[in-house]
Amino acid sequence: MKKLLTIVVACYNEEDALPYFYKEIRKIARKMKELDFEFLFINDGSSDKTLEVIKKFQKKDKRVRYVSFSRNFGKEAAMYAGLEHSKGDYITLMDADLQDPPALLEEMYTYITQEDYDCVGTRRVTRKGEPPIRSFFARMFYKIINKLSKVEMVDGARDYRLMTRQMVDAIISMSEYNRYSKGLFSFVGFKTKWLEYENINRVAGETKWSFWKLFIYAIDGITAFSTIPLVISTIIGFLFCIISFIMILFIIGKTLIYGDPVSGWPSTVCIIFMVGGIQLFCMGIIGQYLSKTYLETKNRPIYIIKETSENA
Ligand code: UDP
Ligand code: MG
Numbered sequence: 001m002k003k004l005l006t007i008v009v010a011c012y013n014e015e016d017a018l019p020y021f022y023k024e025i026r027k028i029a030r031k032m033k034e035l036d037f038e039f040l041f042i043n044d045g046s047s048d049k050t051l052e053v054i055k056k057f058q059k060k061d062k063r064v065r066y067v068s069f070s071r072n073f074g075k076e077a078a079m080y081a082g083l084e085h086s087k088g089d090y091i092t093l094m095d096a097d098l099q100d101p102p103a104l105l106e107e108m109y110t111y112i113t114q115e116d117y118d119c120v121g122t123r124r125v126t127r128k129g130e131p132p133i134r135s136f137f138a139r140m141f142y143k144i145i146n147k148l149s150k151v152e153m154v155d156g157a158r159d160y161r162l163m164t165r166q167m168v169d170a171i172i173s174m175s176e177y178n179r180y181s182k183g184l185f186s187f188v189g190f191k192t193k194w195l196e197y198e199n200i201n202r203v204a205g206e207t208k209w210s211f212w213k214l215f216i217y218a219i220d221g222i223t224a225f226s227t228i229p230l231v232i233s234t235i236i237g238f239l240f241c242i243i244s245f246i247m248i249l250f251i252i253g254k255t256l257i258y259g260d261p262v263s264g265w266p267s268t269v270c271i272i273f274m275v276g277g278i279q280l281f282c283m284g285i286i287g288q289y290l291s292k293t294y295l296e297t298k299n300r301p302i303y304i305i306k307e308t309s310e311n312a
Contacts, residue, residue, distance in 0.1 A: 008094070
């Protein structure tokens with residue numbers, strides 16, 4: 001019997017890109033005759049005609065399935081839903097904008113079947129077409145997170161990857177609410193082969209990520225995979241205790257020797273500001289972890305389904 005490959009596609013307002021995308025994946029499905037295909041579209045609460053477009057595909061093509069959310073839950077939630085609903089022996093995650101070239105699938109598949117890799121990931125080696133500041137901060141983020149976390153994060157890694165059922169089941173078993181997939185993929189282990197390619201611009205529509213959204217996402221990534229910031233805040237606190245102790249000794253000595261003329265107001269204010277700032281900063285760090293714990297303990301569902309191709 002032929003093995004089944006599921007292509008999971010998270011779609012948020014992709015009505016323009018989807019027709020191009022669907023054409024490309026049909027092409028690749030025709031080429032890879034050794035496999036059966038399942039196209040699983042996750043409609044992440046799109047406000048445009050994305051769902052209608054998907055339904056149109058589904059009417060004509062038995063391989064198409066979809067899951068539609070009750071609102072926008074974010075790409076992480078959409079990918080999780082896709083993995084949970086996938087039936088394939090092999091599963092791949094792809095963006096709807098053709099920034100993840102479907103043609104690579106053939107090569108990825110040979111690595112999994114012919115060599116004993118469990119996963120083939122892709123990474124962009126260039127960031128052509130991206131604003132330079134964004135690239136700069138992205139690079140910095142990877143440097144920082146790799147210093148802070150034991151789980152390796154590959155710079156430029158995309159979510160586009162082909163995985164075996166076994167690996168996908170491992171990822172599904174991690175049902176945490178604060179999902180940072182790049183970290184989860186490496187956390188589960190398994191043998192991963194990296195394919196490299198140059199950045200490709202999206203075919204249609206526009207990116208859903210603003211700088212601010214990416215910044216928040218970066219902080220989510222750090223808090224999800226490292227507790228080192230907490231250690232750093234402890235160390236800063238400890239250092240300041242030592243400094244203040246030395247200062248107290250110094251002032252006692254100075255007062256004993258030179259008496260106590262009233263002066264030093266500016267320096268006092270500076271110290272208050274600085275210590276206050278550092279305290280708030282460290283409290284902010286703790287707050288980040290606390291808020292993640294809070295959200296995690298509420299145990300809310302990662303996504304809510306409005307309809308699927310099975311019950312439509
Ligand atoms: N996406 C999603 N939910 C969101 C934002 C994005 O499902 O809230 C999907 C989007 O439709 C696309 C993929 O995630 O298929 C990548 O999004 P985008 O191209 O905007 O990100 P970029 O490639 O710029 O990182
Ligand atoms: Mg994109």
